[in-house]
Amino acid sequence: MRWFLLHERTAVFVEKGDWYVLVYNPCQHLQADNRCGIYETRPQICRDYSTRNCEYEDSWVYDHYWELPEQVEEYAEAVLGPRRGRTFRSARPAAPSRSATRSTKG
Numbered sequence: 001m002r003w004f005l006l007h008e009r010t011a012v013f014v015e016k017g018d019w020y021v022l023v024y025n026p027c028q029h030l031q032a033d034n035r036c037g038i039y040e041t042r043p044q045i046c047r048d049y050s051t052r053n054c055e056y057e058d059s060w061v062y063d064h065y066w067e068l069p070e071q072v073e074e075y076a077e078a079v080l081g082p083r084r085g086r087t088f089r090s091a092r093p094a095a096p097s098r099s100a101t102r103s104t105k106g
């Protein structure tokens with residue numbers, strides 16, 4: 001989830017137990033007339049999309065809503081408790097060994 005939020009103009013929300021990702025950027029194939037520029041070869045996720053469950057009222061109320069990775073960390077700490085001496089970040093990769101960084105020349 002943090003990965004989604006590391007991208008600009010994205011958000012994650014939870015509503016009635018279902019999790020959603022919001023992408024506020026327009027698709028690169030959306031044409032000026034609001035039609036799909038690759039309609040015949042559009043991705044499956046676009047083919048599966050339906051407006052059947054769209055909400056058209058202005059009262060957007062979610063169970064949870066995050067726009068920043070830091071908000072996820074705060075939420076995780078509030079729900080799971082503080083993680084003493086540990087971080088929610090992924091472990092840093094190990095530095096390459098000296099032999100792996102040595103030049104093959106000379």
Ligand code: SF4
Nearest residue numbers: 027029030036042046
């Ligand atoms: S249908 Fe899919 S590919 Fe086409 S414009 Fe919309 S999001 Fe982009």
